[in-house]
Amino acid sequence: MASSVFVATMPLRASKGPPHLLMSAAYSLNFWDLQHFMVFIKHHSSSSHVLVYDFQPKDPEDIYVALEVLSGRAVPGILLVRKLKTLPRSKCWLVGYSKGNAVEIATQFNTKWDTSLRVGLNDCRHYTNGLVEQLTGEEDVLNRLKNNHS
Secondary structure, eight states, X not given: OOEEEEEEEEEOOOOTTHHHHHHHHHHHTTOGGGXXXXXXXXXXXXXXXXXXEEEEESSTTOHHHHHHHHTTOOEEEEEEEEEESSOOSXXXXXXXXXXXXXXXXXXXXXXXOOOEEBTXXXXXXXXXXXXXXXXXXXXXXXXHHHHHXX
């Protein structure tokens, strides 16, 4: 049975203090390019949890990592897969349904993903677009969401 595929966004993580406040404000003001994107998979046969697939820097709150990212350099990234009890209540959109076993497709996708994170070339947006395309067949889902929800 197909699974529902969602895209959600949250504030970019930053070190405490002014950087964190800036990222929270950017999220609140809906600055699309200053948000972090993730893919959620909800199995229809199991309503007890959703899986979250995420690509981010290994240490997103390290100021030195932030400086490397801002300078355009690559930083070590990490692929995260987590279980949650529910979907986010806001800034979460149903984008389609999986073409097959969503967990198998996502697991295979992750084995091939380059974890060298570089903003603008290989970041959470590219990961989200790529995983959604593998799961549903839709290309460039973030562009569609941006045009419909900004």
